[in-house]
Amino acid sequence: MRLIDNNHAHLRRATGALVCLMCLILIPTVSLASGFGISAEANTASFATDLAFYAGAFSTAVTASINPSATMAVLAILGAIENAAIYQPDSAVLCSIADFLNGVPILREVGKLPIANPYAAVFLSLIAAALIVIHSFAESKFVSEETIDKLDKLIGYICTVSISLLPFVTNDALEADPPAGVKGAALVHHTGFFSNAASGAPGAGTYILAGITVIAITVFYYCIYSCVDNWEVIVAAFPMKGTSLIWQIIKAVLHMILLVLQIFAPFISFIISIHLAVAGLFLFRILKRNSQYYKDVYVFTILRKIFKRNDEIPKIEKHVPRRLKKLYPDMELCMSVYTFHGVARLPKRSRVWLIKEGDKLDIVYKRLIRKPYIISWSDLKTQHEDKQFYLESCARFLKVRTEDLKFEVVMSTRYKPESEMLSELLGLKDFEPVKQEIKENKKLKRRMKRNKTAAEPV
Secondary structure, eight states, X not given: OHHHHHHHHHHHXXXXXXXXXXXXXXXXXXXXXXXXXXXXXXXXXXXXHHHHHHHHHHHHHHHHHHOHHHHHHHHHHHHHXXXXXXXXXXXXXXXXXXXXXXXSHHHHHHTTSTTOSHHHHHHHHHHHHHHHHHHTSHHHHHHHTTTHHHHHHHHHHHHHHHHHTGGGSOSSOOOSSOOTTOOSSOSSOOOBTTBOTTTOOBOHHHHHHHHXXXXXXXXXXXXHHHHHHHHHHHHHHSSSTTHHHHHHHHHHHHHHHHXXXXXXXXXXXXXXXXXXXXXXXXXXXXXXXXXHHHIIIIIHHHHHHHHOTTSOOOSBOTTOOHHHHHHOTTOSEEEEEEEEESSTTXXXXXXXXXXXXXXXXXXXXXXXXXXXXXXXHHHHHHHTTTOOOEXXXXXXXXXXXXXXXXXXXXXXXXXXXXXXXXXXXXXXXXXXXXXXXXXHHHHHHHHHHHHHHHHSOO
C-alpha cells in the first residue's frame, strides 16, 4: 500500500510540474499571439495572427466540449452580429459591436460559418435552452444519454473542427487590426512561411498549426466532453432530488465565464482551457469507470423496464468487446459484473466480464493496451480460502459476496430472473437466511446488553 501511495504522490507532483512547465512555455507564445511584442515585419505579424486564431480555436473547442449546444448558439449570435452589415445595416450599435469583435481573430472568422445568421441563432438558442431543461431532470438525462446527447456531441465536434479549417476556405489572410467597419478578412496579404504573397493562400506554417490544432481538438474535445457527460450521469444517479438542476446552473456559469474570457481576455481563456484539457485527460478514466457502473446498473435497467419489459434477458450482452469475442469465440454466457472488493487490485466499480465457454468459467478484465486480465472462478474462490459465496438480492443490484465482505461484486437487477441459474453455475447460496441470522444475533446482543444494564445496581 505504501508503494501505491508513493506512486500516486509522484504522479501528482509530476502532473503539477507538467502544468507549470506548460504555462511557462505558453506565456511568451500566447503573449505574442495576443499582440505583445509584434514587430512590423509581415512574417511576424502573420505568425502572431495565425497563432492567435488557432489558440482561439482550441479555446472554443474546450468551451464547446462543456456545452456544445450552448456554444453553437453563442457562435451563431456572434456570427449574426458580425454580419450586421447584411442583416441590420442601419444599426450603428451592432456595427460598432462587430468592429469590437473583429479585434479577436477567432471571432472575426465566426461570421463565415453557415450558422452565422439571426435565424440559425434563434433556432440554436431554443435547442440549447431545451437541452438545459432536459438535463435538469435525472430521468430525462437517462433517456437523452442514448439519443440526442450523441447528436449534440457530434455537431459540436464538427463545428469546432470547421472553425480550424476556415483559413483554407478563404483567400484572404487574417489581419491583426482590421479597419473600422470592415468585417473579418483583411485586405492585405502577408508573405513568408505562414502565407503566400502571390496567391494569398495559407503557407506551410498555417497547415502545420491547423494540423496540430485539429489533433488537439479531437483528443481534448472527446476527453472533456466525456468527462462532463459522465459526471452528469453520476449526478443524475445520485439519490437526491435537485442535484441535476444544481449542476446545470454550475455548468452554465462556468460556460458563461469561459465565453466572456474568450471575448475580453483571450490569453487568460487559453491558459484556463489548457488546464481544463489536462484535467480532462487525468479524470477521463475515473469518471468513465464510475459512469459506466451507474449507466449499466441503474440507467439501462430503468430503460429496459420501460421499453423492453417483456423481452428475454440475453445470455451474451450486446456490447461485449471484440477482443473478448476473439478470446472466447464459442462463449455461452457473458455478463457484466462490477468489482468492489476481492478481485485483484482493480479499483471499485471496474467492469469485468463473467464468461462461460465449455468447461471454462472466467472473470475477465479488459485492459486498454495489455492483454486482458483473466482469472478462473475456481482460482478466485481458492484465493479467498474457499469461503462460501452468497447471492444477495437488493433493491438496487444483485450482489455476490462472502459473509465478511472480503469478496464483493455486483450486477444489474435485470439479471434477477437468472438468479437460480447463476447460483447453480457459481455455487452460490442465498444470503437471506444468513442476513436474518445476523439480524437476530444483533437483536439478541442488544437485548442482553439492556438486561445487563438493568441488572446493575444503581
